[in-house]
Amino acid sequence: MEEKQTLLCNKCKVEMEDSEVSFAYLNHSFRHKVKRCPKCGQVYLPEELVNGRMSEVETVLEEK
Ligand SMILES: [Zn+2]
Numbered sequence: 001m002e003e004k005q006t007l008l009c010n011k012c013k014v015e016m017e018d019s020e021v022s023f024a025y026l027n028h029s030f031r032h033k034v035k036r037c038p039k040c041g042q043v044y045l046p047e048e049l050v051n052g053r054m055s056e057v058e059t060v061l062e063e064k
């Protein structure tokens with residue numbers, strides 16, 4: 001198995017690059033490294049981010 005995974009943009013068929021983006025979720029914002037298409041700017045959100053980080057944020061809010 002290869003360690004480095006290359007992702008291609010569905011639209012542009014170009015290799016997506018690592019990019020740090022900041023998300024704003026409700027009143028929280030956080031930064032995360034994601035794959036981003038250098039052409040159209042579309043970001044690829046891994047499931048672990050959507051299912052992990054987002055629910056973490058929700059959990060924090062609920063506990064407050
Ligand atoms: Zn693209």
